[in-house]
Amino acid sequence: MSVRIRMKKFGRKHRPFFRIVAVDGRRPRDGRVLEELGTYDPLVPETDARALLNGDRIAYWLGVGAQPSDKCAVLIKKYGANGTSLEAQKAALERLAQSRRRVAPVAKEEAAAPAPAAE
Numbered sequence: 001m002s003v004r005i006r007m008k009k010f011g012r013k014h015r016p017f018f019r020i021v022a023v024d025g026r027r028p029r030d031g032r033v034l035e036e037l038g039t040y041d042p043l044v045p046e047t048d049a050r051a052l053l054n055g056d057r058i059a060y061w062l063g064v065g066a067q068p069s070d071k072c073a074v075l076i077k078k079y080g081a082n083g084t085s086l087e088a089q090k091a092a093l094e095r096l097a098q099s100r101r102r103v104a105p106v107a108k109e110e111a112a113a114p115a116p117a118a119e
Contacts, residue, residue, distance in 0.1 A: 002026075003066040005058065005076070007040060008033060017041050020053060020072055022061045037061070040075065048085055048092035055081030 002025040009030060011017035018040040021033040038053035059081050062068070068076055078085040 003034065003061060003064070004069060005037065005061060005066050005072050006069040007072060015043065017043075020051075020075065022057075022066055025067075035061070038075075044096070046092040046096050048079075048088045049096045051075045051079045051089075053079050055083075 003022055004025045005020065005022055006029075007018040008021045008023070009016065009018055019033075019036050020038040020040060022035045022037060023031065023033045027033075035057060037057050038051065040051045042050060044050045053075065058076055062076075077083065079089055083089070
């Protein structure tokens, strides 16, 4: 059995979302997986925050001979356990979290405001 690390497509039309998985190479793209190793969301505005990987498990699968697909190999090189862009990823995730925190209180204030009574 040849194990591959590749992307499994989720989402819907024009809203892609991928899980990075370890899968038997003979299985279809969206078939049964051995283990889920991370996610990749191409619609996140921060480029470095798009991929979230479990570096320990990826290192294990690479250690037992799993072959990554071309796109997954790039993501593993950048954001894996010893990735080249880990600090940029942490900064991007922090910026993304701060922007989401800023937006959330505004929505809560609008929802908490009482509606005018109709008489």
